[in-house]
Structures are given as structure tokens and as C-alpha cells.
Amino acid sequence: MPEPDIALSLEGLTAGYEGPDVLRGISLEVPRGRIVTVVGPNGHGKSTLLRTVSGLVRARSGRVLVGGAEVQALAPHRIAAAGVAHVPQGDLLFPEMTVHENLMMGAYREADAGVIEARLAEVHALLPRLRERHRQLASSLSGGERRMVGIGRGLMAGARILMLDEPSLGLAPLVIEQIYEVIGRLREQGRTILLVEENPARVAELCDTMHLLDNGEIVWSGPPAELMDRDELLATYLGG
């Protein structure tokens, strides 16, 4: 069966933790082979959005469609099996496992050794540092290396869509450049990515579509170049 043109679709998604809704009626689409970015200030629901798609936070209403199939009622491990690879904020690596073991955990659901080897070769080609560090424990890596392991582990899943949660958070400027170089190469490879980021200027050249998230609602969507001139951007980041 041919792969649908829309890898991920959110329809009126509402979610939250114990209190009021954090996300309110989010609708967006991530076409296959494109990078879609959700930007917004801290605490406005960007991470919650990704956690809801991957099932770590239960949706209160609305639909999440992965490759056309509804997944919002599934357990997180089943959503991963449906083709969602989530690289969360702060990496969530397995600290007592080596870099290699962490990468292999990314391919946990893949049984074909040949496919796993091929994915590993791709990841090593994209992130050569991981090959050098493959026997090293994840807990002993630097922040940038940890972020690369997180991205590599996400790629090992061979998923329909890769979701990256603020990959530059807390890193030095030079390391941030390296991380975004990697994302640029993923774009060239035609990967489908949903990226959340606080700084719109940083990702404007990388993505095809940008959504502005303000207090759990999408207040603007369109080509990234247009967002920079919009009043909504100032209102969201500076208040008003």
C-alpha cells in the first residue's frame, strides 16, 4: 500500500495534565518529506503537544492520525509501533547503557538484523561521533553528544515521522550549530520531521511550515519567512 501524503495529522487536539487544558483545539498537518515547526515561548504547550502525540499525555478530545490511522487512544508503545519516533526534551537516554545499546533500543521493535545494520550505518554516517563513542556509557557524554544520541536513537526506529523537542535547549552556540547542521542534512534526505523550538529565527530556514503556539492555541500558521513580520509574533513573545 502506498504511503499516505500526510504523515501526521492533528485534528482539534485538546490535552492537559491534572488541571485545565494545556492544549486547546490544535490542528495541523505534517506532509511526508517535510519539516513542520511549532514555535512559541516556554510554558505554552510545545512539549505537551509532542507528549500528547506520542501518548505520554492522554488527549482529552480530538484526533491524532499517523499515516491515516487514528492513534490517540493507543498506549505509547503502540503509537511508537505505528511510526512515531519522539526525541524528547532532555534526551531521556538510558544512562547505564552504552551509546551503541541506546541506539539499538531505538530499533527495539525491528526484528530484521539486516535492516537494523543498515539503519546503524546511516546513523553513523550522519553522526560519526557516535561511532567513536559507541562503547561509552550515555551518562558520561557531553550535552551535545547526548542530543546526538537522542536523534540517532530516534532515527534507528525507522519511523514515519521524527518529532524533535527543542534539540538546541541548554547547548553552547557552537554545538547548537552542529545540531542544526544535522537537521539540515535530515531535510536533504527527505525525512519527515515535526520540530518544536522556542526561537523562530533559528529554524526559519530549515522548515517548510511554521505554527505559532500561544497559550496552548495555534494563533498563526504559514511559511516561516512571513511569520517574522507578523504582529502575532510580538504579541506571543512579549505579551499584549
Added chain:
Amino acid sequence: MLDILTAVLVTGLTNGALYALATVGLSLIWGSMGMLNMAHGAMLALGGYITFTVVETLGLPLPVAMLAAVAAGALAGMLLYLGIVRSLLKSGGPGFETSVMIATVGIAIALQNALLLVYGGQPLRQPFAISGAVGVGAGVVPLLNIVIVAVAVAVMVAVSVLISRTRMGRAIRATAQNRDAALLMGVPVGRVYLQVLALSGGLAGICGVLVSSITQLTPGLGADPMLKAFIMCVVAGLGNLPGAIAAAFGLAIIEAAVQFGAGARWGFPVLLLLVIAILIWRPAGLFGRAQIRRM
């Protein structure tokens, strides 16, 4: 002097093997789920009685009876998960550790009383008994002790291979280190918990057979190994499997030496004093890592 040293080593290694086996079961559950299974001792007793029943009542050979003990322990572990632990985990909240501890105390009491009802309170003789001894230097080592240590070590090696080399073991380690990350990798965490409790129950079953072979079968036979196993877990650092095994053998040999040197009644008090000293020196245990919690 040499025969005393041999006796201390034989007792210490035998008890160490038994403690280690009980400790591995407890530590596995704590490490992966943050759960203290207070019914572990009762599951040891269950294993011992199952072996007795399969040999004495059904007339089947001992190896079959030992496998039945492992199966019964594993089944008890699975029922514990499906009947109680799963619901407590689903209800969420920070109270899981406390509520599961109280629930498993209840299970332990119920299981012990069920054994008392079925088998009575009179001590029974475990059919797993091997007579004979082997001369080692100036001393003599009972064959039963050699078999106990061999079986325990073989089981621990098998568990170690399972944890470090298999897909199931990788899933257990991943879940123990970061539950959310394991879920995002597609690990069915609920099934991993079921497997961990089954594995721990199976270990308790075989441990119960070995323990009752050098003591007697009573419904409370698991209480002492469970208490010691908990102490070993704490000394090693909760959830640290290799550390728990090392602590079990080390403390068992020290306990045996004290018992031979100062009398049997001093063994346990000295063990406790040693544990207190270790925890003052290293609060997270000998091999544990200190945890800092922001309040």
C-alpha cells in the same frame, strides 16, 4: 584451625548463595519497578511446598518437582501483577511504593495462612536432600551444600545472561533506567513488569526449595531469607544486581565467621551493626548512587 576455616567458608558460601538468590529476586523488582515485594518470603515457602507435593503426593521425580516450584513461583508473581500491582500502578501518584508494600504484606499473610491450612503447622522434610560429603583438605564439605551453591550460581548466571544479552533483558534494563524513554522506544512496559514479577517469583520458588533442604518446610520458612535479602539489597544499594550478589556472599561469610567465633546468637546482631555502620558511611549503599531530590 583449617577445619574451622573450611566450616566457616562452607556455611558462608552456602548461606551467601541462598541470600544472593533471594536478593536477586527482590532487587530485580525494586530496580525496575521501585516496588518492595513483601510477599517474596511467602513465595519462597510456596516453592518449597510445591516440590514436597509433587514428589510426595504425585510421586514425580525431583527435577520435575523443582521445575514445578519455579513455575508456581512465576505464576504467583504474574497473579500478583495482574491482580494488584497493575491496578496500583494505573492509579498513579507518589504513593505507589507505600501502597504496594502494604498490599504485598497482606498477600504474604494470606499465602502463609493458606499454606498453614493445607499442610498444617508441623515442620515437614524437604525431599530435596542429598547425603554424603567430600573431603577438602583437613575438612569435610557436605554434598548438599555443594549442590546448593552450584544450583544457585547456575541460576544467577542464567539470570545475568538473560538480563545482559537478550531482548527481554534489554527491555527490563531500559524500563528500569527510564520508563518513559522505554515506552517511546516501543517497549511494552506493562508486559516487562509482568515478566519481572514472573522471573522474581520463579527465583523465589527455586530458592525456597534450596532453603528448605537445609532447614525444614514450614509456612514461615521464607521470613529469615527475605529479611536477610532485604538487608543485602540495602547494603548493596537498592536495585543494584551485581552489588546485591557481592553483598550477599560477603555478609554471609562474615555472619558465619561471627557465629563460629562468638556463638550462633551473635551472627545476626553483628550483621545488623555492620549494616548500620555501612549505611552511616555510605547512605546509598556500597554500590548505590546517591539521589538528590528537589523538593
